[in-house]
Amino acid sequence: MDDFNGRLIYTELQFYNQFWDMKNPGHAVRFCRMNSPFYSGEKWAVRWFSSCLNSNAEWELEPIPSSRDDAFYTRCRFETLEQAVETYNRWQKSNLKGEYHEK
Numbered sequence: 001m002d003d004f005n006g007r008l009i010y011t012e013l014q015f016y017n018q019f020w021d022m023k024n025p026g027h028a029v030r031f032c033r034m035n036s037p038f039y040s041g042e043k044w045a046v047r048w049f050s051s052c053l054n055s056n057a058e059w060e061l062e063p064i065p066s067s068r069d070d071a072f073y074t075r076c077r078f079e080t081l082e083q084a085v086e087t088y089n090r091w092q093k094s095n096l097k098g099e100y101h102e103k
Helices: 017-024 070-076 082-093
Strands: 009-015 029-036 039-048 051-053 058-060
Touching: 029 082, 039 070, 039 082, 051 082
Parallel strands: none
Antiparallel strands: 009 029, 029 039, 039 051, 051 058
């Protein structure tokens, strides 16, 4: 999605977990690059359905934009894609034991 100045304001990368793919192929974890008037610069969100991953590698419901506060943005927005992926990998390793097997 572009704004009227042609500047990219939203990018989404989808990651399909092997375990979920076997049962629900449409349930992707999305890594979204975002700009917002509520914080400066670009940040990354990790989303799955109506939840987002926080910095403690826990899923929480993502409130509508008008209900988000600074604490939410601090917990649930990442400065870089690398931080977002690292946090998702931490969640995956601690929560998919016995269910997820790398090939």
